[in-house]
């Protein structure tokens with residue numbers, strides 16, 4: 001098996017966890033260079049010894065076997081992805097915001113240049129949701145996607161169903177490390193909308209942007225004690241929506257808790273397939289990135305949103 005030389009942009013929660021996986025093996029991977037925003041910052045996971053620390057632009061144009069972007073944001077990563085893909089370098093990312101905004105352009109560029117574009121970790125954390133949707137789309141027409149894709153709101157809505165106020169649930173989610181200090185991406189439903197747009201793009205072979213998702217978040221929502229509400233993301237070929245909905249306590253969606261994500265994929269003439277598990281966290285998310293790299297090592301060149309043709 002050929003050894004893959006990779007360049008990594010980002011050494012945060014996911015990037016440093018990926019660094020540990022790469023160092024531990026078993027895949028034949030070499031971390032050739034690394035970029036962060038502030039190389040001099042004090043960090044809980046120190047930058048690895050013996051790896052060149054360069055700029056993200058240098059990583060993108062280094063002519064490596066793959067660029068792995070685990071930084072986040074949209075406009076700067078767009079530039080890095082364009083540079084790498086244009087040079088025929090495979091691009092692997094966990095960046096849902098980038099793909100739900102610029103996925104159409106990047107997928108087209110990847111196809112033009114024959115470069116792989118992979119993003120398992122962008123949806124469902126460690127859960128192979130995109131792979132499953134791709135697989136099922138190849139074997140039968142998908143009728144509908146329905147899921148709980150955001151852990152912060154699941155945590156908050158569970159607590160609110162037990163009598164907690166919105167404000168207290170948000171503070172508790174932040175203390176528990178679920179929600180960011182700025183939780184707007186979660187509570188306004190944007191994180192779930194980006195993930196839904198990516199899943200729908202893969203399901204129906206036509207790219208959808210986050211802006212096409214009809215979106216209602218949970219900001220200020222009042223929940224009666226005993227009610228089971230989840231932020232439900234739902235798509236058909238024509239419609240995309242994210243909204244808080246009451247679900248049956250014993251249903252698969254109603255049983256989600258903690259950081260678990262769940263996706264139901266309804267295949268016309270095939271029934272409903274369910275996939276779920278930990279949807280966030282450094283180790284599990286890095287695991288999905290590592291699985292993407294395993295596909296490159298084995299010679300596959302998958303292109304996200306490329307359809308099944």
Ligand SMILES: NC(=O)c1ccc[n+]([C@@H]2O[C@H](COP(=O)([O-])OP(=O)(O)OC[C@H]3O[C@@H](n4cnc5c(N)ncnc54)[C@H](OP(=O)(O)O)[C@@H]3O)[C@@H](O)[C@H]2O)c1
Pocket residue numbers: 009010011012013014015035036037038039041056069070071072073076094095096097121122125279280281282285
């Ligand atoms: N955390 C999760 O559970 C999770 C789950 C699924 C997907 N994701 C996605 O994975 C990506 C990374 O998330 P994370 O939680 O690991 O983020 P994070 O902990 O904030 O780490 C981000 C890393 O990227 C670097 N960075 C940010 N902007 C940069 C820039 N302009 N130039 C160079 N380096 C830059 C930062 O550098 P410094 O260290 O110098 O600040 C940091 O090392 C995001 O797209 C996120 O949506 C995360």
